[in-house]
Amino acid sequence: MAYWNIKNVTLRGVTGTVPNNPVKSVDLPIFNQEEADTFDKTVGILNRYIAPETVCASDLCQDAGERLLAALEWEKETVDVLLFVSVTGDYKTPPTSAILQDRMGLPNATFVLDVPMGCCGCIYGITVAGNLLSAGTAKRALVLVGDTAMRMGSTRDKSRMPLFGDSGTAMALEFDPTAEDIVVEMNTLGAGYQALMTPHGGYRHPVTKESFEYKDFGNGIIRAPKDALINGMDVFSFAISKPPISVKNMLDRLGLDKDKDIDFFLIHQANKLIVDRIVKKLKLDPDKVPYNLQEFGNLGGASIPMLMTTSIADELRSRPLTLLCSSFGLGLTWGTMVMRTNKLMPLPLGVM
Numbered sequence: 001m002a003y004w005n006i007k008n009v010t011l012r013g014v015t016g017t018v019p020n021n022p023v024k025s026v027d028l029p030i031f032n033q034e035e036a037d038t039f040d041k042t043v044g045i046l047n048r049y050i051a052p053e054t055v056c057a058s059d060l061c062q063d064a065g066e067r068l069l070a071a072l073e074w075e076k077e078t079v080d081v082l083l084f085v086s087v088t089g090d091y092k093t094p095p096t097s098a099i100l101q102d103r104m105g106l107p108n109a110t111f112v113l114d115v116p117m118g119c120c121g122c123i124y125g126i127t128v129a130g131n132l133l134s135a136g137t138a139k140r141a142l143v144l145v146g147d148t149a150m151r152m153g154s155t156r157d158k159s160r161m162p163l164f165g166d167s168g169t170a171m172a173l174e175f176d177p178t179a180e181d182i183v184v185e186m187n188t189l190g191a192g193y194q195a196l197m198t199p200h201g202g203y204r205h206p207v208t209k210e211s212f213e214y215k216d217f218g219n220g221i222i223r224a225p226k227d228a229l230i231n232g233m234d235v236f237s238f239a240i241s242k243p244p245i246s247v248k249n250m251l252d253r254l255g256l257d258k259d260k261d262i263d264f265f266l267i268h269q270a271n272k273l274i275v276d277r278i279v280k281k282l283k284l285d286p287d288k289v290p291y292n293l294q295e296f297g298n299l300g301g302a303s304i305p306m307l308m309t310t311s312i313a314d315e316l317r318s319r320p321l322t323l324l325c326s327s328f329g330l331g332l333t334w335g336t337m338v339m340r341t342n343k344l345m346p347l348p349l350g351v352m
Contacts (some may be wrong), residue, residue, distance in 0.1 A: 003185050003253070006130035010179035011339065014316075015347035016169040016302065017064040017146075018187045019051040023134050030158050039162060044272025048165030048297035055352070057088045058096050058217070060168025061144035062103060063352050068170045071347055074140060076104065081111045081132050081141035085121035085301050088136045088147045089114060100144065111138065113212065115145050118196070119268050119329025120186075121145050121301020123337045126173065126283065127184045133175045143171040147300045152198065152228040158220030160230045163271060165297035169305035179340075185250055186335040196232040200225040211246045237271060240277040243336070247282055250324070250336040259285060262338075263321040264312055268328055269303045271295035278326070300329070313346035 026036035026045050039267050051060065061084065069076065082104075084097035097112035111132065118125040122145050129141040146168030153160045200211040211226040223229060247265075251258055258265075265288055267275050272293065279289050290311035299306055304325050308316060315321060319341040328334035 002187075003183065004127055004131065006127065006182040006184065007134050008136065008175055008177050008179055008183060009130040009133045009173055010176040011126075011171060011341055011344060012174050013068050013172040013307045013345035013347065014170065014305050015064050015068050015350065016167055016306045017060045017350035017352055018049040018296070019055055019060065019167070020351045021049050021050050021052065022047050025162055028134055030156060030160055030161060033078055042273065043163070044294055045163065046294045048150075049167065050150050051166040053151070055148070056090055057086045057146040057148045057164070057166070057168055058084065058090050058100055059169070060166065061081065061146045061170060062100060062168070064146075064168050064170035065142050065144050066104060067347055068172055069142070069293065070093045071345060072172055074172065077107050079106050079110055079140050079142050080138035081129055082106060083113050083115055083125050083141065085115040085117065085125040085143060085145040086147050087116045087118050087300070088149065088152065089116070105327065113278065116299065117333065118334055119270070119298075119300050119303065120236060120327040120331070120333045121149055122304040123184060123186070123325060123327050123335045125301070126171070126182065126337065126339075127186070129173050130342045133173060136175050139175045140179045140248055141173045141304070145169045145171070145301045145305055148300070149300055149304065154214070154223035154227040156214070156222035157227065157229075159232055160228065163230075163298045164190070165299055166304060167299045167302045169302040169309065171305055181277070182234070182253060183250070183338045184335060185246055187246060189242070189332040192234065192238060192332040195231040195238065195332060196229075198226070198228040212295055236274060238332055239274045239328050240281065242334045243326050244278055244281045246334055246336045247324065247326050250338060254338060258282065261322060262288065262324045263315070264323050266304045266307045266325045267287045268326060269296070269327070270298055301327075309346050310349055316341055316344045316346050
C-alpha cells in the first residue's frame with residue numbers, strides 16, 4: 001500500500017459545470033416506462049446531464065475553472081500548475097491540459113499534465129498537484145476533473161449507457177504552511193483491467209472496420225469493440241470488497257473514529273447498490289454519506305468534487321470539516337483520502 005502525507009497544501013475552492021441537457025431515465029431510447037422505473041428504483045439514477053457533440057469535457061472544466069479563479073480573485077499569472085483529469089480529452093495528442101493553458105490565458109510557465117485515471121481521478125489529481133505544491137516552489141494549482149463519458153459507449157448498451165452523466169469540475173489548491181496533512185492511500189489491480197475498458201482505438205488495437213461491427217451480447221447489451229464496456233459482476237465484486245478495506249486501513253492508520261472524527265464520507269457515486277453496500281459493510285452513519293447520483297449519475301472522477309459542490313456546500317462554507325473520500329474504477333484502481341478543509345469556497349453549480 002502506498003501512502004502519501006501531503007504537507008503544506010489546502011483546498012481553497014471547488015465547483016462544477018454540467019451541460020444544459022438534463023435527461024431522465026424514461027427519456028433514454030433503451031428504456032420503456034416500466035424498465036425506466038425499475039432502473040430508477042434499483043440503481044438510484046433518476047437524471048443525468050448529456051453534453052451535445054459540440055461540447056467536450058475540456059469545455060465544461062474550463063467554465064468551472066474560470067468561474068472558480070474569478071471567485072477566489074486569483075490572477076491567472078499566479079497559477080503554477082494545471083491538471084486535466086479525464087479519459088475524454090480533446091485529442092489523442094497533444095495533451096488537453098496544454099490546450100487549456102492557452103484557452104484559459106494561463107502563463108507559459110504553468111506546469112501542465114493530463115491524468116487519465118477515470119473514477120479515481122479526483123484523488124489522483126489532488127495527490128499529484130499536492131505533491132507538486134508541498135515544497136513551496138509552486139504556490140497554486142488548478143485541478144480540472146471531468147468527462148463526457150456518455151459518448152464513450154454504445155447507445156444500445158443497457159449495462160453502461162444509463163449509468164453515466166457528463167460534467168466538468170474545478171478544484172483550487174494552494175501552498176499553505178499552516179494546513180493539516182492530506183493523507184492518501186492508493187492501490188492498483190492491473191490484472192483486472194478488462195472489467196472496465198475500451199477494447200479498440202488505442203495502439204494495441206487500432207481502429208479497423210471490425211471496430212464498428214456491433215454484436216448482441218444479450219440482456220440488452222449491444223456494442224462494438226470501439227465502445228467502452230463494463231463487466232458488471234466483476235466491477236460490483238471489486239467495488240464492494242477492496243474500497244472498504246482501504247477505508248478501514250486509513251482510519252486505523254490515522255487513529256480516527258468513523259463516528260466521532262469524520263464529518264462526511266464522500267464515496268464515488270457509481271450506483272446506489274454499490275454505495276449502499278459499502279456503507280453497510282463499514283457500518284457508516286447514513287447521515288454522513290451524501291448522495292447526488294440520483295441527479296447526475298456516475299460522473300467518474302468528478303463524482304467527489306461534485307458532491308462537495310452540490311451536497312455539502314453549506315457545511316464546507318460554514319465550518320472546518322474532516323472528509324474521508326473513497327474512489328474506485330479504471331485500472332482497476334482504488335484509493336482513500338482524508339482531508340481537512342477550512343474556509344473552503346464552494347461555488348454554485350454552473351450550466352452551459
